[in-house]
Amino acid sequence: MTSPFCNVALPVPLRTTFTYAIPETLREFVQPGSRVVAPFRRKSLVGVVVEFVQDAPEGAKIRELSKVLDFQPALTPKLLELGQWIAGYYLAPVGEVFRAMLPPVTELRTERQVVLTDSGRAAADKEATAAQSLNPQQHAFLAQLRDKAGMMPFASAAKLGFDGASLQRLRRTGLIEIRESMLGRKAKTQRVLAWKGGGAKTCGQKSEEDGESRARAFEEKISVVEAALEARGPLPLAQLLRVANVSRRVIERMLRDGSLESWEERIDPAEDPFDAGYVPPAHELNAEQESALKLIRARFELGEFGVLLLHGVTGSGKTEVYMRAVQETLARGKTAIILVPEIALTLWIGRQCRAWFGARFEGVAVLHSALSDVERAREWWRVRNGEARVVVGTRSAIFAPLQNLGLIIVDEEQESSYKQEETPRYHGRDVAIVRAKMENAAALLGSATPSLETYHHARSGKYELLTLAGRVESRPLASVEIVDLREDFAKTHQTSPISAALHDGIAECLAQETQALVLINRRGYSWSVLCRSCGVSVQCANCSISMTYHKQRNRLECHYCGSIQSVPKQCPKCQSQYVYFFGEGSEHLEERLREEFPGARIARLDRDTARTKRQYQETLGAFAGGALDILVGTQMLAKGHDFQRVTLVGVVSADSLLSLPDFRAAERTFQLLTQVAGRAGRGALPGRVLIQTFYPEHYAIQDAVRQDYPAFYERETQFRRAMAYPPFTSLANVIVRHADLEKAIRWSRQLSQYFSPHDGKGLRILGPAAAPLAKLKKEHRFQFLLKSPKRSLLAKVLGGAMTYLGQKEIPETAVLVDMDPLSLM
């Protein structure tokens, strides 16, 4: 049944697996997908068993596995398959892929529980003699388990004479499951109420006049409670009291009458405190939402893989459609993943999910990188054990070990945060589509400004296009106006980052007591430090990039490698005194706003002020709650948040993105402007957006002003087609890097020798050239850009390059391959 050897993927930067012998004592436990501890060089590493092998490779010294960590393999066969696909497609070491998919290995104490399965229960219910293939002890054990409500801790099983190996044998027959549960969690509970119907509605004293009107008032309250519970399903008490706006006494009485039922339900301690009393708006879907949902439903009915693009303008109510789609998925007995582009949105969507599904289907899990290892491991195992059926998370939540997956939602699918910029360099959205395909599930991509690639597929019919063209309740989109900075300067002769028009707009907000968002692209005080005498700018010692001045911390910082320098009093090159700080960042903007609007309540949100989840939440919470008038910040502000009282959004410079040396510069600019414009006028108050720019005639800005995605798409596709860029060609970025310049040059030359015979044969190879970031973290960088309309060809040539590296003894770590790169820096 089992083999003496297995191949193990280890988290090392090598593109191979390693063969180990399985000691006799571990044979029962090792399975594909199991985490194992294996000796590697002089260390022990945690790896994943990929497959069994009958024979060890000849000549090699085979070592033995030292431990198996899982009873039930941590990775399901589907996830194992997905990991291998990722390793192949992104040319990443498979062990590093699995490491990214697995929960952190923590010191957390776990307790193993033996759980009876349905077939186990059936076997226990049969007569001992009728339960074939079970010996009497096993049968007796199953019966015991059944009488213990189907569950018992490992230790109790051991007392009954069932040790690890005998349990494992039972597990393999499918009669029991072994669950890992984390200790140290106090189970808090809350009361949940559900409508039971019937009940003696007319109880109470109705003999007197006064009594009759009271009874009628009570009946009215009953129908409000009924309506609330019918519409939303069971609700926690606190929430029900708020939704129905009735007193606790009414509920108590309804319980006594029998029209309500109640039970205690566990509250997840990982849940965020803002949940308490949160009531999700349950809207009637409008016609557009309804027809989008109909198409999603049709896809579910087909029960096949398919990708749907929900293209809905900002404020069109996409979240509502997501929630209903998940609801239908759960109703079909399947599970769902919702990916969001950043941690803050996991809180927001997670809260909605728990409000929608938490009470009805035990368990929504949240996974993101800001959780502690312990929290993350706990959530992960909850999902693995089938306790949570909805997962909300950032990029890596695409690896959530859900079984029977029916739906994967990727919100704001165009966001670059879905791309991991370190090994394995996968794109969360693309992996979502591949996983959906492997699991025969639906993938629902949502966006107001889809990536060009995705929209292209929707146009060509590869994806199904669902459109929400209008905002909910026919609210108008915000009006977008351009502030031409050349004209502003001609008029005011001021070099403030805040133009006269933006100043007036903010002043108007303050007067009306509404709120303003002001967006700036860079953090810090000034992003360049220049000498006026010799023109030199202060560069990072490790990277070819200028240092950013941070005024409060009083130092220069490199935003690429994190190195710091003191603020120079004189030019490091010519010693002149004329050091000049240039280019405003968010810190500077905040200072300016405080000067210009002394009475206003202002806060800043960027990576410097929001270092922790809590800080982030506090600032956003304060703004949403009306405790702030103006919020200044970087891109962090642009996404998702549903602020109701924002009437003005100012964009300090639309140009900083546009001028980046990147073929996606126009797309990014259009997306950012449209996204931030979507933050204005979401409530009942109309919104206004002011975009400051030196290039008002650029199409990315013009189309953003009109909020006309199709027009932008047309123009941008012409450019992409002419220049042979995605979506018309596949791209790979190959960087050769080393601290020693000579080596980096030599290896680039060698790689060039391998590449050049392929050039022109269905493949274009540009380079080697110095990378735009020619030096990063002390390493010199040279770049090749590979383009081909045929992805398979690209993969083949790159695969060959990897073999070639081995032949030439070029270390694999010196060559970085980025398939479908988002950044060409």
Ligand code: ADP
């Ligand atoms: P999007 O994600 O498309 O920008 P949201 O999902 O955040 O939009 O919805 C915007 C607002 O509209 C939210 O406050 C939401 O509660 C509300 N909303 C959603 N659907 C409806 C509807 N059918 N009727 C009224 N309001 C709705």
Ligand code: ZN
């Ligand atoms: Zn100088």
Ligand code: ZN
């Ligand atoms: Zn640096």
